[in-house]
Amino acid sequence: MNAPLRNSRKIFDFHGGIHPPENKTQSSGQPIRSVSLPEELVLPLNMHIGAPAKPIVNVGDQVLKGQKIADANGMVSVPVHAPTSGTVVAIGPHPIQHPSGLDAPCIIIKPDGEERWTALHPITDWHKCSPSVLITRIREAGIAGMGGAGFPTAVKMSLKEGTKIQQLLLNAVECEPYITADDRLMRERADEIVRGIKILQYLVKPAETLVGIEDNKPYAIEAMRGAAQGTDIQIVVVPTKYPSGGEKQLIQLLTGKEVPSGGIPAQIGVVCQNIGSALAMHRAIEFGEPLISRITTVTGDALSNPGNIEVLLGTPVKHLLNESGVKENRLGRVVMGGPMMGFTLHTTNIPVVKTTNCIIAASTNELPEPAPEQPCIRCGSCAEVCPADLLPQQLYWYSKTSDLERAQQYNLMDCIECGACAYVCPSNIPLVQYYRFAKGEVRTQVAEQQKADNARLRFEARQARLEKEAAEKDARRKARLAASKQKAAGVAAPSVDVKALKAASLEASSAYKAAVKELKAAQADDANNVAELSAKVDALKAKADSAKAAVRDANSGAAAPAAPSVDLKALKSASLEASSAYKAAVKAVKAAEQNGDDNVAELRAQADSLKAKADTAKAAVRDANAGTAPATVAAADPVAELKKAVGEASSAYKAAVKAAKEAEESGAEDAAALRSQADQLKATADTLKAQLRDAKDAAPAATAPAPTSAPAAAPEKDHTAERAAKMKALKTSYNMLNKMLKDSNAALERAEREGSDNLDAQRARVEDVKRQADAARNELNDLVDQAKAGIRASGSDLKTMKLEAARTESALRKKMKELDEMKKSADEERINVLYQERDLLKREADIAANALKSALEEQGLTE
């Protein structure tokens, strides 16, 4: 063995470092061997840094060797594969490799011993593939950093655009005592490692490639030098010192550069990979094999057969120890990892994972119980050996007193927890535990601070919301107060008019009373002008009544909403008066005819005109009646109403014509007046006829007589289907917009918390989305209403629809009355509730009315 241990390349040095006894010869003499299949394989879902993988198999599934059983969960994650064929017996918590001893979700497979492989897809000509394809393959193969950290390799390889890598470093240093896995790997599989390095070179395109190996592995150096001959891979030998194998220290050692605190090596143009990972990449790409096994050094005093084993992932440590001849009664400590940075296992039932490079089954002689902590004598040995050039002493003092701020000022978070300081401390102080405790406290504090800030934001938002609600209630109450004040002011104005009208009415009624007296006197005297007088009486009565009506109108002018009913009453009374006047006139005519008076024609004409008046009054009453439910029968009734009006007008006209004719024949004085009256009535009748014609023309367009109702119903149905489709589309679009709104709101909150720059843009976006969502919702509501109306119109017959319309209408009126009552009390809440209910009912009533209208239009004006 005469490979020179010196390099042509200059190497640097890092500060500090220790030289613990190596203890490597126990396990480095024998080649890598395999062990039998264990009873079960336990695969934790978090064998790497990042989010735990998600299982994609179920209990009871049969899996093949290399089959993916858990998928990567997010960007920084890797999948998990079945190490051998078998059955999934459980997916659940199981003790895992962690110093806490806590459980974590695992997939437990019972091997069937057949080792059936799943389909593999090697890429033999990988230099023709794009790097992203290879990186995806690496990720899918589940490769994580196998030197002990477990960072997903694919993420490390995915460099940002424009990153130029100067050096690709391969970490074959293996500085920790006891571990010889990489040593044996290099001795036996150097060619495959070099092929893996070539893949790395293709992905990273570095200016130079360096493999760092410690000088305590002469055979490995020779093997690697031989395999790398003819390539541009440089094998660099570094002096044995712990912790040369730490990524940061190796970079400083080989390149002299320092990774900035909190940064990654890619920032200084360096990529560092363990050679075990390089080998795994080679297997993954050129053979298509996922990462399902690794080389683990199993060593320690308590074993009779220490060495390196190619272990299937998930093999319980217990199995490995048994296969290496463990003497249970000598077991004092089981360490997963090296003696400087590994963690103890509280049970041997824990599985081997992707980052397990060593298992030390130590007796109490070899790794004795820790000595009690003595006071720190401030000797400074710890600062001498710290590879990160920290002041461990100061960190110790501040961690001990939980002075986290000061500890962080002394760069606590830069500690790589290598254990060199605790190794040399003469007082046996567990320094690394102090730093781990302090780091945990810092992280907890940061998390708590974030939670407190979040709680404060929520609290303030809640306060704001409560204040806003209170302010709104206040504003509403004020508005109502102002409105009621205004109303009270509006009532006072018409009183003056009322007074005048009242006076006129009094006059009219007194005149009427006088006329009555006169008539009575005339009747008693049996005078000639009885008929005259009685007619006069009637006329005066009508006048008096109309005056009274006017007064009543004026009085009720303030209460406008109740107008229809008042009008109705007035109209009714007017109509009654008109008809009574007419009847009186008829009586007078009859009397005159009996008496053979001259003015019979006159009187007859008068009676006719009074009839006309009475008829119009009746029509007005009917109109008013119909007017209170304008929406319900507005469409259909105008036609019928118009018909009636036309009929009445024409009869009145005819009567007037007759009266005029007779007056003309008899040569009465007011024949001209009567003739003009008749003309007027004709005009009225004509206009009414024209209106009727128009209404009739309009109606058939909207209505469809029964035979054609089917085609109308068909477009209606199509319309319904169309509308349903439109509604569905609107619903989905509204849901999407709602989700977008929520997302953009959340993004805005996050941006506000982090204080990012584009807050305004975010806010604008949120507003936009909100607007769209609102528009969609309104449209949707309209369609829903239409649909409801459509359903009602098509589903029920006319009578029920009319009933429905009437019912909703009356319910609405009742609610409004209730509301009026409630307005007197100041119960804000109740009033608001009633407002809402009233609005609901109004909408219902509108829907029913529209439905009835459309139904009537559909089915013609049947009555």
Place this chain on the structure above:
Amino acid sequence: MALITVSSPHTTKKGNHTGAFMRQVIYATAPGLAALTWLFGYGTLLNVCFAVLVAVGCEALFLRARGRDVSFYLSDFSAVVTALLLALAMPPTSPWWLILIGTAFAIIIAKQLYGGLGMNPFNPAMVGYVLLLISFPVEMTRWIAPHEAPALSDSIQIFLGQTNVDAFSGATPLDTMRTWAGNAEQLSNQPILHGAFAGEGWEWVNAAFLLGGLYLMWRRIITWHIPAGVLAGLTAIALPFWLFDSVRFADPLFHLFSGAAMLGAFFIATDPVSAATSRNGRLIFGALIGVLVWVIRTFGGYPDAMAFAVLLMNLAAPTIDYYTQPRTYGHKAAHRGASK
């Protein structure tokens, strides 16, 4: 069989124990102690034994009073080292009560009351020494001339305070230098000033302590920074002044090998608890001790200045640490001061 579950690292350096650390220091004083005994008699040896007894007793008493595990805390030998260094610094003619007061004060006031090992800001041995020097200046400056050591029985008598000591006292080179500084004629007449390379007799004491100190450095008990700083500082300031006026000021070699220079440089100033901790800080600490030693020796009121110099720099040690932190890996500049 129970499995131990503890934090890493799972292995430590062989023989890691504060007691082992301190014992090495004790072994390293052996040459110096031998030289002192050879030159000045058994006085120092008696002082050492008695001081150790007093120190351990006081410490045990106080640990009991504080409710601590006595044997555990005594096993770190720190009381022994304190007593040893104090006794080495004191004159061989010291009566027993002087030792008692000094040691008790050093252990109880300067160490235990501050919280025990690792908590004291001042070097306990030097605190005790300064207390005695200021309170009992006569007894503390009564040295024996070299090669005129009293016999063992006389030493014991002196120790017990029963003999008139004046018969044995002599001056030290530093005393002589102080008395006759500036007087070239007198200086050339003092035999004590003209030993092989420095003051007579005392040069061998210091050489022996130098040997012990080198041993400690070889065993990595101490680092080179403080001793090198002290010696370099002393030389650096003595040299120009001596070149300027060699009659008034002694030469650097004289300073380096007289009084407690070597004892101070390798054993006293290197007391880790009260010294600075960072590398640059230690250099500065040592250098300033050297400078102060020269200044006080030349211009001050006491012949030997090691104790005062060390105590003054103990005061300054935290500030020195504050401003001399190393630059951590991955950071651009060292962290100076406590600003965020």
Place this chain on the structure above:
Amino acid sequence: MTTVLIAVAALLLLAAVFGGLLGFAAEKFKVEGDPIVEQIDALLPQTQCGQCGHPGCLPYAESIANGEDHNRCPPGGEQTVEALSELLGREVLPLDAEEGADVGVKKVAYIREDECIGCTKCIQACPVDAIVGAAKLMHTVIVDECTGCDLCVEPCPVDCIDMLPVTPTLGTWTWHKPDGIGLKSENIIPVVNV
């Protein structure tokens, strides 16, 4: 004598000049509001629980700024007392908590859904809106938002809310502090042969 007069005059002049400057600065650079209140509030744990006697953390911050003792916040614990002492330059007082108050133990509310009657009283009581629910519908606690302030337990008419301690998970587990001088930090757990 003249020197004395000159000295006096000079001092008077200086006093006037500087007094004027100070007055001007006091007006021109006056800070509206008291930023110390916000700084104090930033150190309080924001559980809005009311154990300090004030309705929320901000009112307590204001009264601290006005001179009240700063040691009345049990959820903040010793850490908060020390931080406040440092900020305000006051001495560190021992925590003024009632007997039996759980200082520093993190708790989260949990509603036993079988017994919940949907009365919304707890929802109205929660200062950070960490309870989801509506009238006559199930109520449940959003664990991530719950600060453990205890205010929901009292209003519940069927007493169906428990305060459970937060258990560590793999994500939240941390190493505990070593035991100290004279003691060994070790756990000895028997080998479990599962």
